[in-house]
Amino acid sequence: xxxxxxxxxxxxxxxxxxxxxxxxxxxxxxxxxxxxxxxxxxxxxxxxxxxxxxxxxxxxxxxxxxxxxxxxxxxxxxxxxxxxxxxxxxxxxxxxxxxxxxxxxxxxxxxxxxxxxxxxxxxxxxxxxxxxxxxxxxxxxxxxxxxxxxxxxxxxxxxxxxxxxxxxxxxxxxxxxxxxxxxxxxxxxxxxxxxxxxxxxxxxxxxxxxxxxxxxxx
Numbered sequence: 195x196x197x198x199x200x201x202x203x204x205x206x207x208x209x210x211x212x213x214x215x216x217x218x219x220x221x222x223x224x225x226x227x228x229x230x231x232x233x234x235x236x237x238x239x240x241x242x243x244x245x246x247x248x249x250x251x252x253x254x255x256x257x258x259x260x261x262x263x264x265x266x267x268x269x270x271x272x273x274x275x276x277x278x279x280x281x282x283x284x285x286x287x288x289x290x291x292x293x294x295x296x297x298x299x300x301x302x303x304x305x306x307x308x309x310x311x312x313x314x315x316x317x318x319x320x321x322x323x324x325x326x327x328x329x330x331x332x333x334x335x336x337x338x339x340x341x342x343x344x345x346x347x348x349x350x351x352x353x354x355x356x357x358x359x360x361x362x363x364x365x366x367x368x369x370x371x372x373x374x375x376x377x378x379x380x381x382x383x384x385x386x387x388x389x390x391x392x393x394x395x396x397x398x399x400x401x402x403x404x405x406x407x408x409x410x411x412x
């Protein structure tokens with residue numbers, strides 16, 4: 195009986211170790227520069243072409259059913275017009291997406307980012323804001339809002355205050371600044387350990403009219 199129990203423990207330990215080998219890749223899926231190139235090329239296709247090349251198909255679903263190897267993390271807004279997979283002309287399994295109104299960083303977003311970097315090998319993180327963002331517009335209107343929308347307004351206020359009085363369209367400036375501040379927050383708060391130097395973190399703004407993504411300088 196003791197021998198049988200010892201064997202079961204050994205089998206469980208081997209299985210767990212095997213899972214960790216699969217779940218904790220020692221190399222990135224692709225490097226950050228290649229990942230950024232794929233996003234830029236995909237957005238160019240989306241903005242210029244009538245037909246998507248990244249449209250999900252049954253074969254791609256089958257390829258990714260057992261595991262995933264996304265090449266980029268996108269923290270984007272929940273706005274129904276801003277789905278990253280579509281904007282960057284990608285398919286199932288290509289992008290690890292986190293979305294909330296205002297593309298804000300919280301503990302859940304940080305945990306998701308840390309997981310994708312450590313366990314899925316992703317080395318590029320993009321915070322994607324967009325023109326005419328409702329959450330940013332609400333924050334520009336005042337520092338209070340009803341219900342839980344107040345939490346969104348509160349967390350966007352630093353961007354609103356940072357661009358206050360600057361020349362240009364207030365909403366555009368606040369959207370870009372909010373994305374920049376969220377990227378900065380990820381750099382400062384994400385627990386990446388030895389992988390920190392391998393990861394590139396950027397911000398960008400999506401134009402609802404042209405379909406193009408404008409990339410911020412780091």
